[in-house]
Amino acid sequence: MTMLSLQNVSKSFGSLKVTDGVSFDVPEGQALGIIGPNGAGKSTLFNLITGNLMSDAGSIRFDGQDVTRVPPMRRCLDGVGRSFQIPQPFEKLTVFENLLVAATHGRRASEAEVTGDCADVLERTGLMPKANAPAGSLSLLERKRLELARAMATEPKLLLLDEIAGGLTDAECKSLIQTIKDIHAEGVTIIWIEHVLHALTSVVERLLVLDFGRVIGIGDPGEIMESREVKEIYLGIDV
């Protein structure tokens, strides 16, 4: 079954076309990686999928329903979870409360029902020692983990990860990859934007290349990385 399907989705900011007729499908349970140079429109694409931005044209279907005009809060309830590229914690709330907001509202559940699950996510993301610290006091790395943890707390069917491996040490990156592999193994569909290619390719089954808002390649990660367009445009190598 198709979890997410984009048909000819376009978005412009003024005269700048940041998403240009993008179409692709993501089958249920797949992990798709998205790569592309800075300014290719990757984060905009995420904002269109989550509804934080509305597309100018085209249609987006999620889990069998047309969600093109559906607001972000409703898409979250339907099962779209996301992390932000620049961490957006609820700074005055504690780390635990950040997860509690996501779990109680994203799943329409009571605090008592989700407390154990939130604690579980804190353990899995290594944030338990910081559970009662205000999110505003976290380091950048911890904020990135909080992005992942908060998205996980909504128990999404589709998890969108926006550059969460950047700036991590090797050991941290390894543990992050393992966490994402575990989530994936549970059947969660994942779309992951990442510049840390070895992290990305060790998880995803398919790779999409975006440039100037257009899809210029999608398919097997190995083949995509070897393709002429990717080397030319993305890696800047003159072939």
Added chain:
Amino acid sequence: MATAYSVTLRTPASTATLIAAAVLIVALFAAPAYASRGMIQDLFFILTMLTLAQYWNLLAGYGGLVSVGQQAFVGIGAYALYGAVILGGADPILSILLGGVAALLLAIPTAFFAFRLQGAYFAIGTWVIAEIARLSVAQWRGVGGGTGTSLPRDALRELAFVDGIRALFDVRASAARDILSYWLALTLAVITIAGVYWLLRTKRGLALAAVRDNTEAAKSVGVDASRMKWVVFLTSAFGTGLAGGLIYLQKARISPDAAFSVTDWTAYVIFIVVIGGIGTIEGPILGVLVFFVLQSLLADYGSWYLMVLGLIGISVMLFAPRGLWGLISERTGLQLFPIRRRLVGGSNTKREV
């Protein structure tokens, strides 16, 4: 690992607060037995300002909606009461509720327009709407138009409970009316603080904080941000309208300029919340006491009074942006009305930060 987690909001201070609050409430309800009439009037003023401050704090401190137009709801609440009593012959005490409803009704179209505006524009928009309300009410001949009117003597004389209070405390009718208003103000303030505290402790309170900290992220985790804003705006309007009705029931005289005064019902209220500590329940309580003391001290100095208030307000914003209560809780870690949920149990207790 098999670990049981639980959540607690309690702090040692919060239990003590609860007991102290209960004692204080009883003492305040009993005040007419030992306090002078002047003191009852002062307490009435403090309690109604506290109520207004709590609602403005809910709006701005928790909802991020910095309104400069709360006088619209004070005014419309007060005028609804006067209209009902003078033109409809309604019971003045029940008409206080009508004041709340009138404010609620005005809040719906106000929110419809003002929610399209952000930040400073929202503030100005609410002020403009309040001015429109003032000018419209000034056209209402039935309640005295631009010059205003008084509550009919008959309505005041037949005020419920007044005879009982006269007998109980052996006072004159006018003093008994003050006692009645005071009790109503105390009830309203207690319900307001308890209600706000309850709201902040529910998952809606968490959502409110999330929306204030980061609206886009809140939407992305399933929070209905616009609904939260509506809930807060309408609740504040209703409560402010109740307070408006009550304030002018006690004054027994009204005019559009007074009832829709931006200075009396919004500027002073903002001052109270800002110097006390915005975004806390303790802040407005401390703020209203400071405000009352300043007003008593500076009452004879005319416009100097406003200038000193302004200077104090600016100094607090610059040097203690979280207000006096912010300073105190920073130094002592004191939280009288804790809303922070702490995860306890499991492996967390040993590693707690």
